[in-house]
Amino acid sequence: MKILEDRILKDGVVKAGNVLKVDSFLNHQMDIELFNEMGKEWKRLFAGENITKILTIEASGIGIAVIAAQYFNVPVVFAKKSQSLNLDGDLYTSKVESFTHGRVYDVVVSKKFLHEDDNVLIIDDFLANGNALVGLIDIAGQAGAKVAGIGIAVEKLFQGGGDMLRAKGYHIESLAMVESMSEDGLTFGKR
């Protein structure tokens, strides 16, 4: 998606340790006009699917998922990263290792909000090694729900998570795919 790639080239910053900072428009400050263009594009790309629910993960998936949901006319459920006093005990849980934070956390979704008749679109801001997505797919599977597609803002192709999941048959639509990056620059690729 050209406007997202252009925005990454303009405002993204490459940091040591394969970190691409897009916090000025995607995951700390959020550009809602851009999010609407992304939501429309996912709707176009997943037009053939009868999505019943969008599943994302706190915190930076929520903004793009909620805007996208307006184009699919479905509710959003966000997975929480640890068990809170406000959640019932009746939960789907999965363990995820965070690339950014370097630790393992539990991902939880209440059993009330995912069912076997759900056709789920998973949305998240980044796809790197795919750990968070594997956790969300696991949770959808525990509910007996179908994962109809996965919409990603920025995929880092060189970290392999996207290709690992494509090989398993998942339909992934990443709006920007970073093929290589260094402090000298960044190139995009395709799949």
Next chain:
Amino acid sequence: MKILEDRILKDGVVKAGNVLKVDSFLNHQMDIELFNEMGKEWKRLFAGENITKILTIEASGIGIAVIAAQYFNVPVVFAKKSQSLNLDGDLYTSKVESFTHGRVYDVVVSKKFLHEDDNVLIIDDFLANGNALVGLIDIAGQAGAKVAGIGIAVEKLFQGGGDMLRAKGYHIESLAMVESMSEDGLTFGKR
């Protein structure tokens, strides 16, 4: 706001310890049509203010803030609850004690995204003792920004945080104000 009050009466669940669970439509599963009605209502209530930015706090403030931002045509910045590897060191920070989780955490916002010319609307899902809001107001103050208003989905009047902040002169618009609640039922009040 009648449709939010009605929804709380229909789907909210009162739990021990003054916990009101609204996780089926507000802060775990999210009803985006309802969020749009809430966004429109905040726009009406803060129509006189020239808002430049919406400030919220992860995770459950993000969804309502992002939808509301469409009516104000401004970016959203969400405060993060602990320092992550993805954030620069150049941060505004404040300490907040969580009612729900029973612990103290740091709230951080990058200095890049709040400035002294900002006229900020703070949005959050709950207002109880007001601790999270005090932290966000503190951060806006560190940036030299003006807090033009505070938009809340559900205020628990009996916990006093809203009245404490109104007494300091803040313009708070809570779309549902719970006056009392128990497992037998719930009543709404006004301010």
